[in-house]
Amino acid sequence: MTDLLPGLEGHEAARRRLATALDRGRLPHALAFVGPTGVGKALAARALARALHCPERPGRGCGACRACRRIDAGHHAGVEWLTPEDGARSIPVETTRRVRNRALRAPLEGPAHVVIVDPAEALTLQSANALLKVLEEPPPGVHFILTCTSLRGLLPTIASRCVPIRFGALPADLVAAILDTQIPDLDPKTRAAALGLCAGRPGEAIRRARDPAVAAQVALFEAAARASAQGPAAVFSGDGGEVWQALSEAAKATKLKGAAGERAAALGLVDLWVLDVRRRCTGEGPLSAGNARRAAAALAVLMDARAALDANAQVRLAVEDLLLRMHEAAGCDAA
Numbered sequence: 001m002t003d004l005l006p007g008l009e010g011h012e013a014a015r016r017r018l019a020t021a022l023d024r025g026r027l028p029h030a031l032a033f034v035g036p037t038g039v040g041k042a043l044a045a046r047a048l049a050r051a052l053h054c055p056e057r058p059g060r061g062c063g064a065c066r067a068c069r070r071i072d073a074g075h076h077a078g079v080e081w082l083t084p085e086d087g088a089r090s091i092p093v094e095t096t097r098r099v100r101n102r103a104l105r106a107p108l109e110g111p112a113h114v115v116i117v118d119p120a121e122a123l124t125l126q127s128a129n130a131l132l133k134v135l136e137e138p139p140p141g142v143h144f145i146l147t148c149t150s151l152r153g154l155l156p157t158i159a160s161r162c163v164p165i166r167f168g169a170l171p172a173d174l175v176a177a178i179l180d181t182q183i184p185d186l187d188p189k190t191r192a193a194a195l196g197l198c199a200g201r202p203g204e205a206i207r208r209a210r211d212p213a214v215a216a217q218v219a220l221f222e223a224a225a226r227a228s229a230q231g232p233a234a235v236f237s238g239d240g241g242e243v244w245q246a247l248s249e250a251a252k253a254t255k256l257k258g259a260a261g262e263r264a265a266a267l268g269l270v271d272l273w274v275l276d277v278r279r280r281c282t283g284e285g286p287l288s289a290g291n292a293r294r295a296a297a298a299l300a301v302l303m304d305a306r307a308a309l310d311a312n313a314q315v316r317l318a319v320e321d322l323l324l325r326m327h328e329a330a331g332c333d334a335a
């Protein structure tokens with residue numbers, strides 16, 4: 001499978017479908033790449049654009065020729081990205097019309113003209129309407145690839161004109177390999193947190209690994225685990241206590257204001273703690289009855305904490321309760 005759309009990892013079913021369509025010369029002119037954020041839809045769109053333009057390995061892409069390299073660098077006139085500008089959430093109609101008008105005169109360079117709308121949820125109503133006609137009857141050689149997390153996020157008139165291709169989560173070992181290639185000398189704790197929290201999405205793992213908030217979250221988890229192991233004296237240590245200082249640092253790192261930052265940091269703490277419990281349960285051999293009971297008790301406490309934080313409980317109170325109950329859960333004995 002490695003020769004199908006090189007540069008794209010995993011997603012075998014999607015790759016096979018696209019490669020078969022390319023081989024038969026029957027690639028739909030409007031595709032919707034549907035899947036969670038960070039799973040690789042934009043990379044797949046770029047790989048498909050290379051396959052359409054590459055003179056060295058037509059229908060596959062070589063990744064090395066001038067056309068492929070220009071597509072990778074975003075400098076190929078035959079591949080246009082319609083994305084929100086820095087900081088904006090939507091794609092303005094003026095930009096959409098400009099891109100549409102070029103598509104109507106295409107191909108301008110190479111054998112095809114590819115327009116990648118990423119993400120298609122960012123199209124305003126006017127932008128979406130500006131694309132309707134060209135999506136339905138594009139000039140020969142023009143291809144549209146719309147990325148989205150769900151077809152329901154698109155206007156029905158847009159969604160109905162696109163053939164959907166699904167992109168799902170990748171296996172954990174593949175995500176780890178992608179992360180290690182992209183960021184080779186990552187601190188092991190940040191790496192574990194990024195991989196544990198990315199839900200099979202390599203782009204999300206990379207984003208988390210580069211996010212300074214993750215390091216602060218890891219520091220908070222370590223302080224919380226220490227305080228919980230020590231028990232009530234450490235939990236009720238006052239504002240100067242290690243865990244409360246770590247909470248305030250992690251809250252700052254989220255860049256959310258006031259209580260929202262603390263709540264996000266506390267929810268991040270719960271996520272990391274769940275990962276830690278899981279990691280302890282996936283060692284060699286089956287769990288002893290005592291360890292299984294302790295793990296179940298810890299997960300119940302963590303689920304309660306998450307529910308309380310989601311339901312707007314006062315953050316500090318919720319964290320105190322979490323630390324004390326985790327202390328108890330850890331002592332819960334095999335008897």
Ligand SMILES: [Zn+2]
Pocket residue numbers: 054055056057061062063064065066067068069
């Ligand atoms: Zn090439």
